[in-house]
């Protein structure tokens with residue numbers, strides 16, 4: 072009898088141990104964590120039984136961590152902004168191909184890695200903000216990115232530094248569209264037009280336009296969404312109300328579009344759970360949640376952006392350059408900006 076109890080106890084321990092090691096989970100490294108996302112993770116767990124473990128941090132820090140952990144990383148998924156960042160992980164062979172048809176069919180070609188190593192979960196557009204009291208409609212209407220190098224903007228333009236991946240990707244897209252030579256000439260013109268030395272993030276460029284330090288700024292649309300929402304305080308909301316925006320390139324290649332995206336790590340311990348999680352991020356419900364919280368654009372065209380962003384217009388022409396080109400031409404773009412003196 073004593074022997075039977077012992078055996079029973081060992082069997083019970085074995086059961087608990089194996090249950091724990093097979094417990095369904097997915098480990099997500101993300102530079103895009105919002106408090107409101109908790110409800111999304113809980114909902115996913117309720118639907119699938121898969122527990123979501125989140126490690127959040129800055130994109131660069133997480134990329135560093137993934138590299139340091141190497142094969143031993145528990146990460147299944149890496150979520151970050153900018154195709155340029157996703158490209159860096161892809162280039163080092165750290166992503167695996169996403170096989171789910173559901174995912175590949177939902178995300179357009181232009182928002183996926185060359186071999187489906189990553190896919191976009193939201194889109195962002197890099198536009199021109201201007202002070203309508205200092206810039207006449209006629210000056211700004213039908214403006215293209217190339218027009219920003221015109222000497223008429225001398226001392227009137229602000230944009231963040233060339234170390235910033237959003238600018239690197241914009242320049243890479245220009246290289247893809249008009250070639251290195253024309254892009255370099257353009258970058259030199261941009262530098263001559265600076266109202267100040269590049270500093271701060273995109274929000275700080277919009278603030279510079281609002282307070283009269285500059286007349287125009289290059290920045291992503293979701294920053295004005297964030298400011299107008301009141302999340303950044305009443306002063307920033309008031310500042311944002313003084314500023315207008317225009318989608319550049321409407322008579323040309325269209326407005327520059329980048330993505331926030333996700334890839335599955337090569338050594339992911341739970342790759343099929345990871346695919347399920349991406350499929351979930353692409354459901355209409357979660358797409359709506361994403362755009363209402365981040366003020367980005369949805370990856371699915373039938374979902375409406377947040378009201379705050381939609382009021383600037385939803386039917387603008389978008390540049391169809393593949394997001395993977397932003398990675399492909401990244402080092403060329405960095406060198407080019409350096410030659411142009413864009414610091």
Ligand SMILES: [Fe+2]
Nearest residue numbers: 152237273291
């Ligand atoms: Fe951003």
